[in-house]
Amino acid sequence: MKIEEEGQPQKHECCKSLNAIEDALYVIGGKWKLRITLALIDGSKRFNELQRLLQTISPRVLSHELKELELNGFVQRKVYATEMPVVVEYQATEYSLTLKKVLDALVEWGTMHKEKIKEISAPSLTHP
Amino acid sequence: MKIEEEGQPQKHECCKSLNAIEDALYVIGGKWKLRITLALIDGSKRFNELQRLLQTISPRVLSHELKELELNGFVQRKVYATEMPVVVEYQATEYSLTLKKVLDALVEWGTMHKEKIKEISAPSLTHP
Numbered sequence: 001m002k003i004e005e006e007g008q009p010q011k012h013e014c015c016k017s018l019n020a021i022e023d024a025l026y027v028i029g030g031k032w033k034l035r036i037t038l039a040l041i042d043g044s045k046r047f048n049e050l051q052r053l054l055q056t057i058s059p060r061v062l063s064h065e066l067k068e069l070e071l072n073g074f075v076q077r078k079v080y081a082t083e084m085p086v087v088v089e090y091q092a093t094e095y096s097l098t099l100k101k102v103l104d105a106l107v108e109w110g111t112m113h114k115e116k117i118k119e120i121s122a123p124s125l126t127h128p
Numbered sequence: 129m130k131i132e133e134e135g136q137p138q139k140h141e142c143c144k145s146l147n148a149i150e151d152a153l154y155v156i157g158g159k160w161k162l163r164i165t166l167a168l169i170d171g172s173k174r175f176n177e178l179q180r181l182l183q184t185i186s187p188r189v190l191s192h193e194l195k196e197l198e199l200n201g202f203v204q205r206k207v208y209a210t211e212m213p214v215v216v217e218y219q220a221t222e223y224s225l226t227l228k229k230v231l232d233a234l235v236e237w238g239t240m241h242k243e244k245i246k247e248i249s250a251p252s253l254t255h256p
Contacts, residue, residue, distance in 0.1 A: 110152030
């Protein structure tokens, strides 16, 4: 094997995976997008409902994130003009369901990690 | 069912999942942590190797991210003082392997999403 080729196939695979993660995070990275998507997969919601659920998000940021999620095909804005005042609801699209595995893996990992942190910090709480 | 209880159990489940995702993103969120972890699970690397692989990361940011990953138990810094100059290598810990499902799901989704984007943009390239 030539020196310049050493480790190339493995590196190539790793690069491909790195690029794929970059592509994913470019669209769904950041603090809010996956959380908004999860909340909407759980059921359509109005703006205020979402804001209450996500607690620390500002209306400006929520509005911006929803627009980006809509642009990327994860969220659909539904306007019910038959009611007065007009009701606007956000709903998860079918495409957002492709994120289910990512969301499930993150929820599972987050739950496990919190448990681990609790276990680690528990002894120091009993012996301050 | 009382009005104030309507939809409560579902909301509770959704909140739990939202909190779990928040816990996960608090530790592994951001642009680089998952990519660095993936690169190190692929094999231990020196600082410069990592930087080359991640391309657009600055040394300052890489150094900061590695320190945080080390603090959170995902990365171990190995110093081989037997060689001159001293060799420093970063390696993935066993705990970082708990992220495998998250990483796999993101790689899979990123790959699928890029293919979809290519499909969408292909016709407009042939008919500008």
